[in-house]
Amino acid sequence: MKIEFAPLNIPLARRLQTAAVLQWVLSFLLLAQVCVGIIVILIIYNYWFLYVPYLTWLYLDWQTPEQGGRRCNWVRSWTVWKHFIDYFPVHLIKTWDLDPSHNYIFGFHPHGVLVVGAFGNFCTNYSDFKKLFPGFTAYLHVLPVWFRCPLFREYLMTGGTVSVSKKSLSHVLSKEGGGNISVIVLGGAKESLDAHPGKFTLFIQKRKGFVKTALAHGAYLVPVFSFGENEVYKQVSNPKGSWLRTMQEKMQKIVGFTLPLFHARGIFQYSIGLVPYRKPIHTVVGRPIPVHQTPDPSPQQVEELHQTYLEALRQLFEEHKGKYGVPEHETLIFK
Template sequence: MVCPLRSLVRDYRRTQGLVTSPHRSHGPDMSFKCKPSQKPNKQFWRYASFLAFIATFLLVPSTTSWASALHRACYMAYVMTYLDTSYRDGSRAWPWFQRLPVWRLYCRYIKGQVITTVPLDPHRQYIFATHPHGIATWNHFLTMTDGCRFLSRIYPRPRLDLGATVLFFIPLVKEVLLWLGCVDAGAATANAVLERGFSSLIYVGGEKEQILTERGRDLVVVLPRKGFCKLALRYDCPIVPAYAFGENDLYRTFKYFKGLQLWVARALKLACPPCWGFPLLPFLPLPAPVTVVMGAPLSPRREGRAGGDVGGSRGGEPTREEVEDLHARYVEALTALFETHKVQFGGRGPGARLEVR
């Protein structure tokens, strides 16, 4: 058996370029393989969470009781799960968990629903580009579970959604996200997901959009975000624009020191905007209705080839002009989607406008 600490040190040396290897094995049970990111920040939370668990274990007073021994054994067994790579391959997705009745209760609490303007082909692969991020992306539970019948009636095709790296190193949160079919949002993982033919949901605005969240304000960060367009062109995968009306109204936020919050998010790859919901339960979202509206898929347009082939066929590296064209079409489609449904589902007046940054 390989020593966990030795494996951890070897991984760190490899990310720093101190050890070279033609390939890295993730074990025989992985659904697919992808190269780990070469950026140290991408591995920071993995090392930090593992060492924090070890430190906590060492600080707990030792006793001779069988209960303490059992507790320590279970504790160390759970710590070992932080050394696997399921957050990059999606091997722990659990369809039964995604269809539990509890998700229907959640949808009733926030009065959630998913609306599609055109039927989605269950045999086609899509990239669901979603806005806004909100404080905690509560709207994501409407589409990655069957609480609103999205998985059983609207789009039953297997999907692996992208989530922030740090979330996969928080106890219990990690397990829930893995069972719901979420994977790390790194570039290598995103490419591997689409190459294997999975559909995926991406929150394009990311941490910046999360920090800029304000009640009653409709703002999306999309102008500098073009990576999802490159993925769509590379794998001939149509983009489905989606807007979650009501997501920004679930929390009250602190409107000051946005610049400092953005700096912290860039430095730590972690956004923690001050917010509160109910007075006594601040993290519990307010019961504002949330409606995810999905527009018509945008097929990539490439010179001399057709887009949208089933199964993630490779279209090669896109040109700058192709990326700009698809990105402009997406921004236009997203804006039109908001304008069409802002009164019916967003509770906004006819004069409301979508801020595009």
């Protein structure tokens, strides 16, 4: 394979953008393990005056990811996130005004490999979220397993992430007076295995828990499609039935998540590496679907609202795909 090296005269701003994205990718891949390792080392060398207070705190604070988390505006405002946003760049597009007297569930699609658009738009202060949706607070719901990692969980919560558990969703959506948004990446880890450039496969047909939750709390549903999410990485080919796909799916069933074998460019060359490609990401927020609060919805009510959501999602994609480089013949595939 021929290596294409980056030119030496790249502007400093672009180098800072690359560094910002690289640290984020490495944090996603390695920081949890490093944090667990730090605790293990402290225990092995008996630094009890460090690990005993922290583990006590961890025990007392265990439920915080299900109780709105602990965001930190100082961390969300780090300059590194501005460079992160500018690298791709990441854009947030509003198509409809939201009423801040209601609570909402944003269904985010597609998952992509690392959910770049969801993080950039809802976990930093450098997107247009506050300008486009004044009076709202967004919570990005992620797998509970990440909050079981000591130290890492503290860093994760600073961006505004919380658990995707039923209890956590209920806490966010029960706010009196409205103004809360639960952002849920509905396709989950399973969908990430189909996050190939040019593909629009969404694992949504059997995902109905979010609909039931919306009905139980009267939270309005909003489809969100992030154009370009699947373009920032390539994956090693993993068709259904291949040994790689089988192993990835087994991992997903055992631990709740899986990791695509992804690749893109490097730091000083454009041919291979873990740094994502510079592809623009346009996260389009659709029109809200009004939901009447139904504490104990019937299966038929859930199914009807689920179909309404799928239709709204498909319409959102069809209306905007031409603006963001998607060929006219491409359409969403629901699995």
